[in-house]
Amino acid sequence: MNFPTILAVILVGISAVAGIVAFTGGPVATEEVPVEEVSTDDPYDNHGLKIAKEPPYPKAALQEDAHHEFGVMNVGSTGSHTFIIKNEGEAPLQLKKGDTTCKCTLSELAENEIPPGETAEIKLEWTPKEPTSQFRQQADIHTNDPENKTIALNVIGAVDDFLHVVPESSWELPILGDDQPRSMEGLVYSTVLDDFNIQSIETPSDYLTAEWRILEEDELAQYNAKSGYEITVTAQPTMEVGKHSDLVTITTDVEERERLSMTVYTKRPGPVQAASYIPPGKSGAHLKWRPELPALNLGQFRSEDGQVGWYSLVVRGVKDDEELVVEDIEKVIPNFNPDDLEVEIKRDETANLPNAQRYLVTFRVKPGAKKGSHLMKESAKVTLKTNIKGLESYKFYIQFIVI
Numbered sequence: 540m541n542f543p544t545i546l547a548v549i550l551v552g553i554s555a556v557a558g559i560v561a562f563t564g565g566p567v568a569t570e571e572v573p574v575e576e577v578s579t580d581d582p583y584d585n586h587g588l589k590i591a592k593e594p595p596y597p598k599a600a601l602q603e604d605a606h607h608e609f610g611v612m613n614v615g616s617t618g619s620h621t622f623i624i625k626n627e628g629e630a631p632l633q634l635k636k637g638d639t640t641c642k643c644t645l646s647e648l649a650e651n652e653i654p655p656g657e658t659a660e661i662k663l664e665w666t667p668k669e670p671t672s673q674f675r676q677q678a679d680i681h682t683n684d685p686e687n688k689t690i691a692l693n694v695i696g697a698v699d700d701f702l703h704v705v706p707e708s709s710w711e712l713p714i715l716g717d718d719q720p721r722s723m724e725g726l727v728y729s730t731v732l733d734d735f736n737i738q739s740i741e742t743p744s745d746y747l748t749a750e751w752r753i754l755e756e757d758e759l760a761q762y763n764a765k766s767g768y769e770i771t772v773t774a775q776p777t778m779e780v781g782k783h784s785d786l787v788t789i790t791t792d793v794e795e796r797e798r799l800s801m802t803v804y805t806k807r808p809g810p811v812q813a814a815s816y817i818p819p820g821k822s823g824a825h826l827k828w829r830p831e832l833p834a835l836n837l838g839q840f841r842s843e844d845g846q847v848g849w850y851s852l853v854v855r856g857v858k859d860d861e862e863l864v865v866e867d868i869e870k871v872i873p874n875f876n877p878d879d880l881e882v883e884i885k886r887d888e889t890a891n892l893p894n895a896q897r898y899l900v901t902f903r904v905k906p907g908a909k910k911g912s913h914l915m916k917e918s919a920k921v922t923l924k925t926n927i928k929g930l931e932s933y934k935f936y937i938q939f940i941v942i
Contacts, residue, residue, distance in 0.1 A: 588633050588683040598628030599684040602658070609696035612667060613731050615795060619664040622692050626653040628684065634659065637679030637689060667698040674698060699730045702796040703762070710787075712774050715807040720775050727789060727799065728754065728767025737768055741788040746778035747803065749787060772803055780809040811930055816851035816899060823849070834918070835902060837939035845906035846939060851887070854930060855895045862886070863898060867924035873917050879908040880937065882921055902937050910941045 583590045602623040612618045626632035631652040653659050663678060676694045705726040713721040729735060740749040754767040772787065782804070789799040813833035817823035825838040826848050833850065840846040854863060865884055870877035883901040890897035902921070913919055919937040923930075 585683060585688045586635055586637060586681040588635055588681055590683050590685050590688075591630060595629035596686075597626050597630045597632035597653075597655070597682070597684050599632055599682045599687045599690060600625045600627045601690060605691055606693035606695055607663075609694060611697045611699050611731050613701055613795070614667055614670055614698055617664060617666045618696075619662055620694065622661045622663070623658050624653070624661060624680070624690065625658045626655050629655055631655070633683040635681045637681045639676075639678040661692065663692065663694055665694060669698065670700055671698050700796070701732060701793050702727055702729050702735070702791065702799065703764075704789075704799055704801060705762075706801070709802045709804060710772060711804045712772065712806075715774060715776050715778065715805065718776050720773050721805075722771055722773040725770045725772070725801070726754070726762070726767060727751075727770060727791075728759065728762055728764035729793075730762070730764050732766055732793065734766050736792045738790045738792060740770065741790070742772070742785065742803075743787075744778070744783070744785050746775040747785055747787070747805070748773050748775070774803075774805045774807075776807065778805060778807050780807050782806045809930075810855045810927070811933055812853045812855070813935075814851045814853065816849045818849060818899070821849075832936055834936040834938065836914075837902070837904065837937065839940040839942060840904070842908055842910050842941050843906055845904050845908065847901065847903045848937075850900040850902070850935070852884075852898045852900060852933075853892065853895055854898060854927060856928070861896075861927075863896065863930070864926040865923055866926060869922040869924070870919060871922075872913065872919040874911055875909055875913060875919070879905045880919055880921075881905065882923075884923065900935070902935075904939060904941065908941050912940045914938050914940070 583592055602625055607620040609618055631654055633652050678692045680690045710723055710725055712723045715721050737751050742749050749772045751768045751770050754769055759767055785803050786800055787803050791797060813830045815828035827836040835848050835850055837846045837848045868882050870880055881903040884898055887897040887899050921935040921937060923933045
């Protein structure tokens with residue numbers, strides 16, 4: 540006699556949706572979690588399933604553990620597992636969907652019964668929407684077995700993206716020197732794919748190149764990865780002076796993550812590097828430097844006292860016998876007499892730098908200068924005009940408050 544195969548399909552969503560309660564995060568226990576039964580006034584009524592008061596009874600026997608450890612699965616992919624329940628009793632076994640921690644539906648059963656000696660397949664399906672290091676979903680099946688009224692089925696595992704990029708979103712190369720290229724290494728790997736291929740890497744600028752190699756087993760093990768590549772991005776010194784950002788795109792054969800993009804930051808300084816400086820025996824407690832602008836804040840001081848501050852400049856590409864000459868100094872200071880701000884620059888003869896010279900710059904506000912605030916847009920802009928190639932025009936910003 541052919542008995543119908545019973546198929547229960549339970550759809551499990553990892554991420555919360557309207558009307559769905561999902562548990563994620565935290566340590567995952569592998570032991571079966573008991574489910575609190577809903578008490579009824581009638582001990583022979585289990586959620587609408589009638590329990591016989593005397594034999595013969597059905598006996599619900601799960602043919603494996605009540606939980607299935609799925610391991611790591613992909614975001615957006617559908618996983619499934621089939622549990623089998625056997626009726627080892629002497630009366631028909633009835634099944635009914637109970638409370639679950641996820642969305643679930645139970646397919647039609649032939650008279651809701653499993654005949655004695657027969658089995659039913661209960662298939663759980665789920666499609667995770669977001670990565671999570673650990674998850675556990677539970678579906679309850681009620682029965683008319685007086686000794687096993689509720690069977691709790693559990694799905695345990697983790698969800699990960701198909702591909703990971705390290706660093707995640709932006710890569711920064713070392714600062715370029717005058718004639719040497721600079722490189723950095725990043726990774727693209729997968730904890731769920733046994734294999735994938737990089738098809739190309741697009742670098743939008745001529746001074747950027749990229750190449751890749753397959754990671755070795757010991758390298759993959761550091762990231763619990765199954766497959767992956769090391770990406771080397773190199774910047775050539777042909778790039779222009781300044782800060783640059785370029786969008787580099789990696790194309791793979793993984794349909795869900797076909798194109799991976801990251802921003803690569805590169806910096807090539809010009810012939811001048813500004814730095815804070817305090818002459819021996821002087822105090823710089825009142826000063827605040829911003830070498831990246833460059834800018835110097837002289838602080839707040841009384842008009843009758845005046846104020847002084849210092850900067851140092853390292854000029855590369857200058858020969859020992861070549862002297863920097865300041866041909867002109869332009870000073871633009873809103874609501875202030877430019878002559879009341881003195882600028883002095885001289886070579887530091889004690890510096891011993893290869894293919895470079897160091898210069899010390901002094902900024903001095905004369906005593907008796909006009910009172911006022913010179914911050915932000917009101918800052919003094921000082922431009923040095925020199926005879927050095929690459930340093931024909933160099934700007935400083937000087938901030939101060941005269942009271």
